[in-house]
Amino acid sequence: MTSATFPPSPPENTSWSRYFSFNTDAKVIGIQYIVTAFFFFLIGGLLAMIIRGELITPPADLVDRTVYNGIYTMHGTIMLFLFIFPVLNGLNNLLIPTMIGAPDMAFPRLNAVAFWLVPIFGALLIGSFFVPGGPAYSGWWSYPPVSTQNPLGHFINGQGLWITAVALSGVSSIMGALNFVTTILRMRAPGMGFFRMPVFCWTALAAQSLQLIGLPALTGGAVMLLMDLSFGTSFYQPEGGGDPVLYQHFFWFYSHPAVYVIILPVFGIFSELFPVYSRKPLFGYVYVCLASFIIVALGLVVWVHHMFPSGVAQWMRNFFMFSTMLIAVPTGVKVFAWLGTIWRGKLRLTTPMLFCLGGLFNFVFAGITGIMLATVPVDIHVSNTYFVVGHFHYVIYGAAVMGIFAAIYHWFPKFIGRMPYEGLGKVHFLLTFIGANLNFLPMHPLGLMGMPRRVSSYDPEFAFWNVLASLGAFLLGVSIIPFLLNMVSSWVRGPKAPHNPWNAIGLEWLLPSPPPEDNFGEHVPTVIARPYGYGTGEPLVEHQAEIENQLTLQEASA
Amino acid sequence: MTATPHLNTEHPKHNLTGFIIFLCSESVIFLAFFSGFALLKTAALNWLPPGVEGLEWRTPLLNTVVLISSSGTIWLAERCMSKGNLMGFRAFWLLTMALGAYFLYGQAVEWSGLQFGLTSGVFGGTFYLLTGFHGLHVATGVFLMGLMLVKSFIPQNYVGGEQGVQATSLFWHFVDVIWIILFVLIYVWQRS
Secondary structure: OOOOOOOOOOOOOOOHHHHHOOOOOHHHHHHHHHHHHHHHHHHHHHHHHHHHHHHOOOOOOOOOHHHHHHHHHHHHHHHHHHHHHHHHHHHHHHHHHHHHOOOOOOOHHHHHHHHHHHHHHHHHHHHHHHOOOOEOOOOOOOOOOHHHOOOOOOOOOHHHHHHHHHHHHHHHHHHHHHHHHHHHHHOOOOOOOHHHOOHHHHHHHHHHHHHHHHHHHHHHHHHHHHHHHHHOOOOOOHHHOOOHHHHHHHHHHHHHHHHHHHHHHHHHHHHHHHHHHHOOOOOOHHHHHHHHHHHHHHHOOOHHHHOHHHOOOHHHHHHHHHHHHHOHHHHHHHHHHHHHHHOOOOOOOOHHHHHHHHHHHHHHHHHHHHHHHHOHHHHHHHOOEHHHHHHHHHHHHHHHHHHHHHHHHHHHHHHHOEOOOHHHHHHHHHHHHHHHHHHHOOHHHHHHHOOEOOOOOOOHHHHHHHHHHHHHHHHHHHHHHHHHHHHHHHHHHOOEOOOOOOOOOOHHHHOOOOOOOOOOOOOOOOEOOOOOOOOOOOOOEOOHHHHHHHHHHHHHHO | OOOOOOOOOOOHHHHHHHHHHHHHHHHHHHHHHHHHHHHHHHHOOOOOOOOOOOOOOHHHHHHHHHHHHHHHHHHHHHHHHHOOOHHHHHHHHHHHHHHHHHHHHHHHHHHHOOOOOOOOHHHHHHHHHHHHHHHHHHHHHHHHHHHHHHHOOOOOOOOOOHHHHHHHHHHHHHHHHHHHHHHHHHHHOOOO
16 A cells, blocks of 8 residues: 555556445545436436426426425435535545645545445435335425425325435535544645645635534434424424424524535635636635635625525614625635636636636626625515526536536546546537526526426416526536546546646646555655746745656656 | 655544544534524523423532533543553543433433423423433443543553543533533523
8 A cells, every 4th residue: 555656656456346345545435426426416417307397388287296396305405415515525535635645534434434324315315205205395495384294194204304314414524524624634745834725625624614513503403303393392383382483594504604615615626727727826825715714704694694584683684684795705806816817828728627617607697696685675576486596506507516527627637547538528518508507597587577486387478488498407418418428438448647637736736647545655745835836937846846757757658 | 744644544643633623513513402492482482381380400400510520530530541540540430430320310310200291392392302412412421431441451552542531531521511501591591
C-alpha cells in the first residue's frame, strides 16, 4: 500500500470488484457514491417523465390521482436524498483528500458505513412503492396533518418508511459530514493554511458544517412525526394540544440550509473551473472563501421564508424577508468574482466550461426569482404555485446539476484515468441547457397565472406553457443518453489520460491519473502559494517542476 | 501544520476532534426538542391532561444531585489516570457508572408511578420524549464507560488509548448539562 517512489506510481489494484465491496479507500467510495446516485437519478427522472407526461394534457388521464401524489413525493425525495446528496458526497470523497494532500479521509471505515447506508435507505424508499397503500403521498416536505394520516391502518406504510429512510439518510449524511470536516481541519498538506486551500474545500467545509447544524433538527422533527403517525402522540395534532406549524419550523430549519449544502459545493466547482478554462487567477479569492461562511451564517436564519403563508407572526415575516434578501450579497460577491475571472480571459470552451457557463447563467436567473420569492407579498401571491417549482428547479437542475456535470467531465480523467469524449459531452451540454430552460422557464408564467403545484389536472388555459414544459422535460430525459454513453464508453475504452490534461493547478493534478490508493503517501508536497496561479508562472508547491517531469516520464514509459 | 501520517486506517489523534464535532451536532437535536417543548407549552391552553396535578420533583431532584456528582467522580477518574494511577481510575470510573445506573433506576421508578402516558396530549408526549431521549444517552454513557473499563484491563491498551476515556468523559459532562436544562424546563417551570 505504501509507495516508495516519488512521485507515486499509479495504483496496482484496479479490479472492478472493489466497487462492490466494503472498501475504505475514499476514491473507491467516491465512485461508489456517484454511480449509485446516478442509478437513483434514472429512477427519479423516470418519475419526472411520468409527471410531465400527465401534465402535457389538462385532464388527469395518465395515472390515478393518488398514484400521482406518490410519484411527485417520491420524485422529490429520491432526487434530493438519493441523487444530489450522494453525488456531492461522492465528489467530496474524490476531491477533498486529493486536493489537500491527505492519504484518505480521517475515518475511512465510518466513510464506508456512511456510503453503504445509501443503498439501504434507497431500497426502503423504493420498497415503499410495494406496500399496501403505496408510497408516501404528502409531498417531499411531509407536512402534517397530511403526513400523519394512515387510512389503511397498517403499521408498515409508505409514510412510515419515508420517515425512516429520511432519518437513515440523515445518519449517513452526519457521518459523512463529521468525516469531511475533520479531514479538512486536520489533514491538510504542509504549508496549506486556510487561505491556501482550494475554494472547493472551503465550500465543502461550509456545506458540511450546515449539515452538522441543520440535520439534527430535521431528525428531531421526523422522530416526533413518526411518533404521531405510529404511536398516537399529538405533537403536531391541534386536537391534542399540538401544533402542525412546529413541524414546518423543524423541517425548514434544515431543509432551507440543505439548498446551500447543495449549491455551496457547486460554487466551489465554479470557482475551481472558471480559472482553469479562463487561464486567469480566481478574482477575489479571499472574498469568495469568506462569502461561503457568510452564506452559512445567514442561511441558518432564513427558514421562515418558506412559511410566510403559514400564519407566522408579522415580525417574523419582516425579519426573514430581510435576512433572505441579505443572502444575495455574499452570493453576488461570488457571481462577480466569477465574472471577474472570465473577463478578458483566454476562454477554452470545453465541455466542463460550457456546463459552468450554462450553470452560472441559470443560477443568476434563479437568484432573481429567489429575491422575488423572498418578498412577502409576492411570495404569498405565488405560494404553492408553479412559480416556486420553476425557481427551485432552476437552482437545483439549472445550476447545481449542471455544475455537477461540469465537475464530472473535469475530474473524470483524474479519477478514471481516461478522457471523456468532447463531442458527446457538447451534445449533452446543448440538450441539457435547452431542455432545462424549456422545461423550467414556462413554470414561471404558469405560477404567476395561478396554476397550483402538485395537481394532475388543470384548467385548459394553462395548456400552452405546460406543453412547452413537458417537451423540455422529455428533452432533458433524452439528454442523459449521450452522458451515459460517454461515461461508459470512455471508461471502458477512452484514450488514456495524462496527469494534467487541462493544465490545471492544484495538488490533485500532481498525482498520476488515476491516483494511487494512498495519494501522495509520505511524500506530500509542501504548498508555497495560493491556488489558481494561472498566468503567473509561480509554482504551487516545492519541487513542482521535478514532480511534473517525473509524472511525464512515468506516462511516457507506460 | 505537520505532515500527515500516512496510514490507510483510522487516525486515532483525529477521533477526539471528530467526537467533539459529533457532540456539537447532537446538541442540536436537544435544542430542537427543547425549543419545541417551550413553543408547545407557551401556546397551550390546557397544558396538564385532565386528572394530572403536575410533576413530583423530589425524586428527580435526588436524581439530579446524583448525576451532577457523577460528573465530579468522572473528573476524578480522569485525574487519576493522567497521574498514572490505574486503580484509582477504575474505582472512580466504576463509581461513576454506579451513579449513572442509579439515575436510570430513579428514572424508571418515577416513570412507573406516573398517572399519564405517552399519548396523554402534548404534555405526556414531550415529557416521555425528552426524558426518554436523555435516558437513552445516559444508558449509552454507562455502556461506553463499561467498554472503557474492560479496555483498561487489556495490557498496553492505554499507550495512546486515553482518547476513548476523554471522549466518554466529555460525553458524560454533555449528558449532565443536558439534564440540568431538562430539569429546569420540565420540573422547575411547571406553571404555564
